[in-house]
Amino acid sequence: MSGAATDGAPAFKVIAFYTGKSDLAHISFVHEANRWFPTMAAKHHFSYEATDDWGKLNASFLAGYRVVLFLDTRPEDPAQRAAFRDYMEHGGAWLGFHFAAFALTPSAFPQNWDWYHDQFLGSGQYVSNTWRPTSAVLRVVTPGHPATRGLPATFASAPNEWYRWEKDLRTNPSIQILLAIDAASFPLGTGPKPHEIWHEGYYPVAWTNRNYRMIYVNMGHNDMDYEHRTNRELSSTFASEAQSKFILQALLWLGGRTP
Template identity: 30%
Template structure:
């Protein structure tokens, strides 16, 4: 069932689309993620349109949004025409922000693999408490601990992205990426922007002030109000 009940606005410079369609595992934390994004976006003078109808992924539909958030999407969520429209949107100057299972999405679409930076590989069972280290942007070396599901990725994205946070695999069991385990990163894509964090499986992390601070940075970068992520 489509969640979008009103016609798409022709111009909505203050709007971001939070897209939560899933075709595989569905996270219980999705409603909390949407509420958190709505609150953080409001701080930046932005409003959130939330939905799961992929029919919005056309040139006209996407033109209404400054950025699109894939919030715990999973599996194949766009058809080929929708993929083409989203690629054009990003390369033409649109923004993308991915949360957690956004990396467990669109495995058969190479452009999306570059957009998200790295696809999900596996994760240890249950939640892990891991030490996080921030990098760049005046935050270099700042650390804290988080309890969440910590993804291992199919590749280390560092050669293609700017890494903003890493997790220390010595601080929890089940990491497979070694001494360099990125968990949050960003990159330009054509004239557009991409920002991703692996945090966001557990609903409780959305109340973590460190995660909220990261998401504020990600939103500002994705919508283009900050040149720095």
């Protein structure tokens, strides 16, 4: 477990869960997040810890934390899933990244958790993604939300692999979309497969569910040098100043602070 100490009692405590075993781009993000969040914790007076022990996802452990992060995956054990649902339904807060919302049947991560994917996230199954990881122009959809306060109307994201979802979040009254891909981004992706390049459409990339204290962000997949087999990191999720401001403000809001 890693963490960052702050002077005096922290305003709130954050626990980040991760797996860090599949897909080098996700592992790269996990390592980056576990460097960036402690730095933010020291500056903004909260505490940050991270663990790959999903067995700690239980009621007694979660009771010590104001905000839970899923950096790359979701819990698979039924008891852990039940503990997380109970935590969220009784006032807990959550920030999830990229692959934490992935579900596809059939795959190694099937859609076998209806509450999480259909009700909590509202997105349903994963459908497709752009490739390669590229920067997008993001539009602030809800400028009045604390997480988007002070952001420009549009801004350039860090490179990312962008997901498309089964369900149209615009039709769900519980979902409040915070950021979406702006049309200026198109064509988005470089292929080589034609379906990996988006030319039109509406794609939310960050949203909250009004019934819970939560925010999901689609960011969290760094660009990697797979082609030359060096596996070198080619991008950083926290390289975009505006995007990083959004992530920090989202976390502060979840922790009960007004950014």
